[in-house]
Amino acid sequence: MSATFDFSGRTVVVVGGTSGINLGIADAFARSGANVAVASRSPEKVDKAVDQLKAHGTTVLGAAFDVRDIDGVKTGLQTFHETLGAFDVVVSGAAGNFPAYAKDMSSNAFRSVVEIDLLGSFHVAREAYPHLKKPGASYIHISAPQAFLASQLQSHVSAAKAGVDMLTRSLALEWGGDGIRVNSIVPGPIAGTEGMARLAPTPALKDAVTNSVPLKRDGSPDDIANAAMMLASNAAGYINGTVLPVDGGWHLAGYSAMMMSLADAFAALQKST
Ligand code: HXC
Ligand code: NAP
16 A cells, blocks of 8 residues: 655656566656656566556656666656656666576676666766756665675675665765755565566565565565655655665565575575586
8 A cells, every 4th residue: 555645746757667666666656646757678668667657647758778878878867857857756776686606607697787786876876966856856776685685696786786875875975965865775575576586486485585574474566665755755854875674674684584595495406407
């Protein structure tokens, strides 16, 4: 269930906003009255997301670009600004992930995740900055527990997302004087998402994840959207540079337990092939 917020007439941009958690965030802002723009690589996913978001009756735009391509990011965000005006809220959450041991990853495999998650986040921040409302904008990174909890099979994601959280803190310092607040949200295990399909691919692993959450349930996209809307609202007017887990308490122990189960399942699979 969404909490009640009113973002009528506000402009909200969600990069990586065409599926999963980030589409859930875009949808919640649109339901709350915001004009919304979403972007990702696949033109088909962009079109489908735009159709879904338009059902809420506000202005909706889409653009297809790869966050690794700074010129594409620049052009896409300029287009959003021309039609929707200054950005009140930007959510930057494009990411890539697959489970793999560092010793088995190619240079390009490690690079692809770091370039999507970290360099891509920098590109979006750099090119969004001229279009942000000053003062008053809220800028939100979508991070992950890997940023501060080490685990097997996730060296690339951990390195990248730790960088994203330090980017959050650095920008909070640099942009604070403009009246722009910058924060990270760290989702827990969110049911039905691509991320969980990749990291908990079997029913047994899915059950282990749910049991490892102190609140004994997986999260939903609305759980993360509610946190994003809270951070973007006046209620969070003095919250800046925070890394906020929204995970039922999972970061206290559950994430590590889940990744140990995944590593065991991975090792068993490797032995059998
Ligand atoms: C080892 C792999 C691999 C795997 C790809 N690679 N999958 N290596 N194990 N399972 C290698 C490839 O062989 C290649 O290296 C390099 O990675 C780049 O692969 P490409 O397919 O060419 O890259 P690209 O098309 O840019 O795709 C990026 C991607 C892909 C990350 C690999 O999976 C993707 O587009 N993902 C986006 C969606 C996604 O991941 N969503 C989940 C986000 S969840 P070589 O050497 O062969 O060239 C998340 C956190 C979840 O981020 C947290 C839950 C707790
Ligand atoms: P998802 O559905 O795969 O979402 C990723 C989004 O990013 C998609 O819209 C994807 O669309 C886009 N994207 C990927 N690579 C891109 C690129 N190079 N350029 C532009 N856009 C790109 O995954 P999700 O599981 O919902 O994850 C969303 C966010 O939450 C991620 O930041 C992830 O790290 C974080 N997270 C997820 C979980 C979880 O439980 N799922 C937990 C913690 C953190 P295209 O394919 O069209 O590009």
